[in-house]
Structures are given as structure tokens and as C-alpha cells.
Amino acid sequence: MNSILTSIYAFSVQRLPYITLIVTFMGVALRVMRWRSSPPDPEKIKIDPVESVKYVILDVVLFRKTWKTDKAMWLALFLFHGSVAGIVFGHLRGFHIWSITLFEAFGHAFAEFMVHTLPIYVGYVFIITQVYFLARRVMLENKQLTSMPNDYIALVLLLMKSIAGQGMRLVAPEAVPTALYSVVFIPRFVVLHLETIPNSHWFHIHIILTQLFIMYVPFSKFIHIITGVITPAIYGSRRKQIDR
Amino acid sequence: MAQGGSKLTAEFNEKAKASLGKFTRRQVMELDTCAHCGLCTDNCPAYNESKDPLHAPGVRSAMAVKLYDRKYNFLTRLFGNTEITVKDVEELSESAYHCTLCGRCMESCPFGFQTHELWTRVREIVADLDGTPVNVGRLAGMLEENMNPYGLDPDERLDWVDYTDLDEVPEKEEAEVAYFVGCTTAFKGANHEVAFSIASILDEVGEDWTVLGEEEWCCGNPSLLSGDEHTAKEYAEHNVKELERRGVKKVITGCAGCYRVFRFEYPKLLGREPNFETLHSVEYLRDVLVSGKLKLEATDEKVIYHDPCELSRLSGVISAPREALKYLTNNPLEFEEKGIDVRCCGGGGLLQAVNNDMRLDIVSRRLEEAVEKGADILVSACPACKLAFTDGVRERGFEIEVLDLLELAARQLGVF
Numbered sequence: 001m002n003s004i005l006t007s008i009y010a011f012s013v014q015r016l017p018y019i020t021l022i023v024t025f026m027g028v029a030l031r032v033m034r035w036r037s038s039p040p041d042p043e044k045i046k047i048d049p050v051e052s053v054k055y056v057i058l059d060v061v062l063f064r065k066t067w068k069t070d071k072a073m074w075l076a077l078f079l080f081h082g083s084v085a086g087i088v089f090g091h092l093r094g095f096h097i098w099s100i101t102l103f104e105a106f107g108h109a110f111a112e113f114m115v116h117t118l119p120i121y122v123g124y125v126f127i128i129t130q131v132y133f134l135a136r137r138v139m140l141e142n143k144q145l146t147s148m149p150n151d152y153i154a155l156v157l158l159l160m161k162s163i164a165g166q167g168m169r170l171v172a173p174e175a176v177p178t179a180l181y182s183v184v185f186i187p188r189f190v191v192l193h194l195e196t197i198p199n200s201h202w203f204h205i206h207i208i209l210t211q212l213f214i215m216y217v218p219f220s221k222f223i224h225i226i227t228g229v230i231t232p233a234i235y236g237s238r239r240k241q242i243d244r
Numbered sequence: 245m246a247q248g249g250s251k252l253t254a255e256f257n258e259k260a261k262a263s264l265g266k267f268t269r270r271q272v273m274e275l276d277t278c279a280h281c282g283l284c285t286d287n288c289p290a291y292n293e294s295k296d297p298l299h300a301p302g303v304r305s306a307m308a309v310k311l312y313d314r315k316y317n318f319l320t321r322l323f324g325n326t327e328i329t330v331k332d333v334e335e336l337s338e339s340a341y342h343c344t345l346c347g348r349c350m351e352s353c354p355f356g357f358q359t360h361e362l363w364t365r366v367r368e369i370v371a372d373l374d375g376t377p378v379n380v381g382r383l384a385g386m387l388e389e390n391m392n393p394y395g396l397d398p399d400e401r402l403d404w405v406d407y408t409d410l411d412e413v414p415e416k417e418e419a420e421v422a423y424f425v426g427c428t429t430a431f432k433g434a435n436h437e438v439a440f441s442i443a444s445i446l447d448e449v450g451e452d453w454t455v456l457g458e459e460e461w462c463c464g465n466p467s468l469l470s471g472d473e474h475t476a477k478e479y480a481e482h483n484v485k486e487l488e489r490r491g492v493k494k495v496i497t498g499c500a501g502c503y504r505v506f507r508f509e510y511p512k513l514l515g516r517e518p519n520f521e522t523l524h525s526v527e528y529l530r531d532v533l534v535s536g537k538l539k540l541e542a543t544d545e546k547v548i549y550h551d552p553c554e555l556s557r558l559s560g561v562i563s564a565p566r567e568a569l570k571y572l573t574n575n576p577l578e579f580e581e582k583g584i585d586v587r588c589c590g591g592g593g594l595l596q597a598v599n600n601d602m603r604l605d606i607v608s609r610r611l612e613e614a615v616e617k618g619a620d621i622l623v624s625a626c627p628a629c630k631l632a633f634t635d636g637v638r639e640r641g642f643e644i645e646v647l648d649l650l651e652l653a654a655r656q657l658g659v660f
Contacts, residue, residue, distance in 0.1 A: 030318060031276065034272060034276075034316065034317075035269050035272055035273050035276075036269070037316075038265070038267055038268055038269045038271070038272045039265070039266065039268050039269065040268065040269055041268045041269060041270050041271075042268075042512045043508075043511075043512050055356065059354060059355075059356055060354075063354060065283075065351065065352055065353065065354050065356075066283060066354050068351075068352070068585065069283050069286050069287060069352050070283060070286060073281075073283065077354075140282050142297055143295075143297055144282040144285040144286075144291075144297065144300055144302070144303075145280045145281065145282035145285065145297075145300065145302045145303060145306075146280060146297065146302070146303045146306040146307070147280050147306070148280065148306060148309070148310070151279065151280055219319075221276075221277070221278070221279045221280070223276055223277060224277045224279060224355065227273050227276065227277040227355075228277060228354075228355055230273065231270075231273065231274060231277060231355040231356050231357060232354075232355060232356040234270065234356070234358075235350075235355075235356025235357075235358070236356075238358065239560070242508075242558070242559060242560035243560035243562075244527070244559075244560050244561050244563075244564070
């Protein structure tokens, strides 16, 4: 590997995580400051915890409104967000939040399927749904919707990082060490433990794109990861106040 | 509109900044969250008629956030375009006023944005930037002069009494119940029978009731819908003062717009709750029918009920008219899109002033469905809906009778 790539790859593991952390927090802070600097709402909506949770489940988890409007989009949204949940959960194993023993109670074969086979299919679903979103956006552009540049940047960035992640699964690992292979992003706090040493190129492209994506979240429409729970909760409480 | 080539003056841009700064915390969060997915567009009555992207709610959201960013986004202000042009204001106005403010996009939005408030705020910004359409602008003058949006003398407010079989209506200095007639009922001939019906039912039940007569001013809804909160506040103060002065405990209105404004906007405008309860006439009708104070015989005619957007989706009154209807007909029918998911009739949002053809196209869809369902009578509970439906029947040749729910009740009562 040439020295420039070696430096970039080292930078992506040793320095970029700190930059990611700072930029992400700064981005969130800027967003919050933007909202805080706007005038408060004249109407005080009393948050009703039961109604808020109910509508978060109905509208964010089950996509009730999309089901009523567009069944194909509902399926894509459901599969996309389901695969996001699966992929995030799967990655937590690498950070030692859980282990394969979680599934061992159902048999070793099942546990193996859950941690090694299923993620490959989930990865494909994740990519296919993103391609669908991208194609839909392009087809409806200037007809039913007008995108901002960040709508495309966010989606393309996510798609690229997903393809890199899936590529890592499909390309043979560089080695299978006897002990776990650890990648230290932030000592003691963010340490990834891998069973194999993945292909270096796919791995580093994946972690660079992932970190760029995380940094971009507060500046993009992916801010809905946070606000997408707040607005339906307000909607739910509002409905409770309105309905007679 | 101030013009300087395609760009507005620096002074105007400062004004634009101040105006865009009116978006509230929640609204800026909503604009930031909007993924421009276009799902709101599928059910938008205006967009579905014109297919013009400018009329799509999601596109309006994109336009609003782009303008907001030009004045308030740190990065845009450093590296991007910060000017607001004549074309920007014209497009925003075109978009904001090709909307019935029915709130259907709120019920399609996966994030549940409060779009009715958002689009009203956009209209306020358009008004600040002198972009309000001419016909809508005329409303302000008529309201200022006559306290109603039809430019008629306030002393004509009770003319409906003369045009109907009612001998007189009480104008008392003190009463338990006030009937707030509303401008569209009082001044539009097609709705005079609605006022007559409500008055007749109040008499039949034996209520201690009154009207405000010339002291009834517009509720303020048209002002709010055209972005003039100041005038709406003035009207709110006057109406509430008049009602409270008479010791009114219960205000009944047959207008969905007045009802929404009384229940939800007056507390915001006044900073307090009025000292009376507001009921829509269909809630009152339901109550007196269920309690047995009013006894009616149901008809066998097929009656289909259209939910006014301001009453159902925006005010949550969905079951009351249906409960009342059970006492009025043995054959109630329902539209496919109803209740919280009702399809707008096109009568709201001041669309008539901007694009009456679009209004008629929207109402025709609703009338088509009512006819296909085999309804003899289409009932609603809003004078703006009734006007839209009667205009649709007349202009597009549909064979169906259009009534207000209270008119149907009064007919069953035998008053006409």
C-alpha cells in the first residue's frame, strides 16, 4: 500500500473520530441555537406522554400516515428503517454491547444465522431501499417535489457508505486472527472488536464515509433522526387537545 | 411590490429578514425536518387539480426554508445567495394562495407537521413582503370599513331574518346563549336558511338566546388566512368583549371557520381563554337530540355528510355530526375520504378569491363521489362548504340537493 493511503487510513482511525465528534456536536449545537433564536410558539401545547408515545409508535415506528397514502413507499420506508435498526444493532456486537450468546439459547445454527448470514441480506435490503428512494426522488423532481442539494448529498453519502459496508462483507477478509482484532477509534470509549481482519480498502472507505455521514447529519435532513420523534410527539399531544 | 431589477431593495431585504424571523421555533424545526419526500402531495386537493409543482405543499416547504436560510443560515450567509428577489416573493405567494389550508398535508406528513399554521405563517410573510394577491388584498379594505369580508353594511347583518320566515331574532343585553351567525351565513343568500334553521331550533328548544346584530364583527378568520394577525386580534377583542358583556355562557356558531377561530385562535390572540364555551351547531344539535329536548322524525332519503376541514381535521369535531345524523336519516352515507382524512371541498383558504376554477374543479370531485354513492342530499356543517357545493352544482350541473346539517334538522322539524 502506498504511503499516502497508509496515512489516510491511519488518519481515519486515529484522528477523524475526534473531528467527527466535534463537528457533530457543533452541528447539533448550531441547529439548536437556530431553533432557540426563533420566537416561541404562542400556543403552549401540553405534552401528553401517553398520546405522544402512541403517535410516535404509530407514525414513526409503523408509518401509519404513509400506509394511508402510498403503500409502495410504506414498504420501502418500513424495510429501510427496519434494516437501519438491524444494522445498528449488529454493529453494537462489534463494540461489545452484546454477543452471539444472546441467540445461543435458540441453538448454535440460529445464532450463526443471526450474526453472520442475516446481516448480508439486511445489507442488500438497505441498499435496494436507498436506490428506490433516490430513483423516486429523481423521478418526482420538479413535479411533486423540489429537493435541496442536501437531500441528495445525504442520500448519496448513505448509499456509498452502505455499499462500502456491504462490499466488506462480500470480499474475503485479509486474515482470520486467533484472537479478536481490535480497531481503536477513541481509546477506552470507541473500540471495535472484529472476528476477522477485513479488506483494508473496503473497511477504511466504509469508516471514512460513515464518519462523514455522521458529521453531515446535523446539517442535513437526517436531522430527522432526532426531530422526527419530536414533531409526531407534538402532533399526538395536539390531537388530544383538539379532539372532542 | 418594491422592485429593483429582479432584486428587491436592501431595505426590503431587511424587512424580509424580520418577516422570515416570525417562523416560530417549532416551525423552523419542521422546515428543517421536512425531507421533501412529496408524500403530502398525493392528497393535496390543489396540487391534484393543477399538477403545478408550485402548488405542492412540500415544494412550498422547500421554498420557505430556502428563503429562511438566505437570512438565517450561517453557511448560506457566508457562502451563498442572501438576496430575496421579486420572483421569490411571487412564487411564494402563488404557492401560498393555491392552497385551501385544509390541513390534509398534516395528515399525510410522516412527521406530523402542523401545516395549517405553517402555511398561514407563510401567508403572513407574503403579506409583509407586499405579495398578497390583489383580490385577497381587497378583503382587508372591506373588513376595515364594514367589519365583514363582503363589503356590505353592518346593518345588513340581520337581513337574513327578513328573507326567511322568521318574525324576529332576539337581540338581548343579557342571555345564556349567543348565536354567532358569521359573515358567510349572514351575507350570502345561499346560507340564509342555515341561520333561519339554527334560530328555529334554538326557539324550539326554548333557549335564552341572542344574536349580537350589528355588534357582531367578522370572527377574524379571513384576516388570519391572509396573514393579518393585527386585525384578527382587534376583532377577537371586540367580539369577546361583546359576548362577555352580555353574560353569555355558551356561544353557538354554524360556521366551521368561526368555530375554529373562537376555540383555538382567540386564546392565542387574547392571551387568555374567553369566559364562555364555544359549540358548533352540530354539537348543539347532537346534544339536544340525544337528550330528547328536540324530537325529530328521520327521513328515508340517502344523506351523505361532508366533514368541513376546519371542523373535523382542524377542530376534532367528527363524531357529533354523525351522531346527530342518525336522528335525521335512516340512510346515512359516507365518503371514502372522511373524518380526519376528509378531502377538502375547495371552499376554504380564500381560494375562491385567487382561482375560482380550481375551487370548482376541487368541489366537482366531491360532488361526483356523492352522486356515485347514490346520495339524495349532501349535507355539511360550514357555510363556505355549502357555498362551494351549491356553486359546483350550479356551474357543473350535478343533480343533488345541498343542505347544511341544521337545515336538514329544521326541515324534519317542519319549519320549512
